[in-house]
Amino acid sequence: MKKLDYIIVGLGLAGIAFCEELEKAGKTFVVFDNGKDGASRVAAGLYNPVILKRYTLPWKAVEQFDLAIPYYKRLEKKLRVQCMTPLPVRKVFSSVEDQNNWFAASDQPSLERFVSPQLISNKNQWIKAPNDYGEVLETGRVDIKKLQKHYQEYLMSKGAFAKASFIHSNITFNKNSVIYDDYEASRIVFAEGHGVKQNLYFKNLPLVGNKGEYLIIKAPDLQLNAAIKTSFFIVPMGDDLYKVGATFNWTDKDSVPSVKAREELVEKLASLLTCTYEIVDQEAGVRPTTGDRRALLGVHPKYNQLVLLNGLGTRGIMASPLLAKYLFDFLEKGIPLPDEVNMMRFPKKFE
Numbered sequence: 454m455k456k457l458d459y460i461i462v463g464l465g466l467a468g469i470a471f472c473e474e475l476e477k478a479g480k481t482f483v484v485f486d487n488g489k490d491g492a493s494r495v496a497a498g499l500y501n502p503v504i505l506k507r508y509t510l511p512w513k514a515v516e517q518f519d520l521a522i523p524y525y526k527r528l529e530k531k532l533r534v535q536c537m538t539p540l541p542v543r544k545v546f547s548s549v550e551d552q553n554n555w556f557a558a559s560d561q562p563s564l565e566r567f568v569s570p571q572l573i574s575n576k577n578q579w580i581k582a583p584n585d586y587g588e589v590l591e592t593g594r595v596d597i598k599k600l601q602k603h604y605q606e607y608l609m610s611k612g613a614f615a616k617a618s619f620i621h622s623n624i625t626f627n628k629n630s631v632i633y634d635d636y637e638a639s640r641i642v643f644a645e646g647h648g649v650k651q652n653l654y655f656k657n658l659p660l661v662g663n664k665g666e667y668l669i670i671k672a673p674d675l676q677l678n679a680a681i682k683t684s685f686f687i688v689p690m691g692d693d694l695y696k697v698g699a700t701f702n703w704t705d706k707d708s709v710p711s712v713k714a715r716e717e718l719v720e721k722l723a724s725l726l727t728c729t730y731e732i733v734d735q736e737a738g739v740r741p742t743t744g745d746r747r748a749l750l751g752v753h754p755k756y757n758q759l760v761l762l763n764g765l766g767t768r769g770i771m772a773s774p775l776l777a778k779y780l781f782d783f784l785e786k787g788i789p790l791p792d793e794v795n796m797m798r799f800p801k802k803f804e
């Protein structure tokens with residue numbers, strides 16, 4: 454039996470960020486991940502601090518952002534891999550009123566760092582953007598798939614990774630520890646994304662899940678060097694490939710590409726693109742979203758060895774380092790969790 458400080462279940466953005474907190478503090482751990490369809494494997498990987506529907510900032514946006522950028526840079530160094538690239542994000546204005554709202558946002562002290570007041574005129578003949586673009590500043594893309602692959606290899610080289618499904622009913626509880634497989638650990642941190650719906654201990658929490666789908670298109674004429682946002686994104690991936698999407702579907706909770714989403718995205722593309730393209734792939738995943746758009750962190754009220762790190766929602770790249778830090782500081786330093794992300798805001802879900 455190997456004694457450890459932590460077992461972590463899930464190696465998406467949440468699991469990786471928590472591993473990093475543990476490594477910084479010299480804690481011992483092992484990660485279980487089954488390699489199935491997590492949200493992190495599908496995400497386009499954009500980081501963009503502005504909500505482009507309303508021109509507002511998400512919760513703790515500046516704190517999230519200022520922690521996340523150096524965090525990914527450190528990870529690149531540690532893993533010796535390049536996975537973060539600056540990439541402009543441009544919003545297509547739908548009308549003159551939309552443009553005015555953008556200017557108003559760029560004037561607000563909280564937004565001026567990220568919202569450029571300079572309009573950019575569209576010079577790409579294959580894109581319909583008659584009202585110009587607004588540009589978000591300090592944006593980019595993280596190749597999450599690549600990051601996950603290299604992080605997993607790193608953990609394997611330390612003997613700290615098991616590619617396996619974690620079976621919740623196989624946990625044995627001691628007074629101050631748990632036994633699972635060949636490990637005895639003080640705590641298990643569940644970072645399972647939408648997989649939490651199979652978790653006996655946390656499945657009643659209001660993690661709703663939102664299915665998102667992308668088309669991957671090849672469009673050699675398009676030659677875009679920025680991500681373009683209208684009611685959806687076109688994100689350049691290199692080699693004339695672009696991710697188009699994603700859709701938002703609150704009903705379906707599977708990771709199977711659908712004809713409905715394909716048709717929706719083809720129709721939307723027709724309103725923006727005039728060049729020819731070929732659809733080369735389609736991907737789907739479930740975002741771990743909550744009704745109140747806040748994460749779910751905390752310790753199970755009946756089994757204090759069981760911990761949750763979930764609810765990263767639609768912006769896991771920016772959110773994961775700060776949420777992992779909050780959780781670590783709570784568990785190891787006794788610093789209270791912010792009320793907004795404390796899962797005990799739903800006490801009835803544990804009755």
Ligand SMILES: Cc1cc2nc3c(=O)[nH]c(=O)nc-3n(C[C@H](O)[C@H](O)[C@H](O)COP(=O)(O)OP(=O)(O)OC[C@H]3O[C@@H](n4cnc5c(N)ncnc54)[C@H](O)[C@@H]3O)c2cc1C
Nearest residue numbers: 463465466467487491492493498499619646648665769770
């Ligand atoms: C279509 C789409 C587009 C997105 N685009 C962006 C974007 O551009 N920018 C951005 O910041 N965010 C984006 N997101 C959101 C982002 O992907 C999520 O917030 C984030 O990936 C969630 O990370 P996670 O680690 O909580 O969950 P996941 O990435 O789902 O990871 C959970 C992991 O746990 C594993 N697992 C679950 N249960 C078990 C078990 N019992 N045993 C073993 N392993 C288990 C799964 O296999 C998975 O690897 C997007 C999401 C989707 C679906």
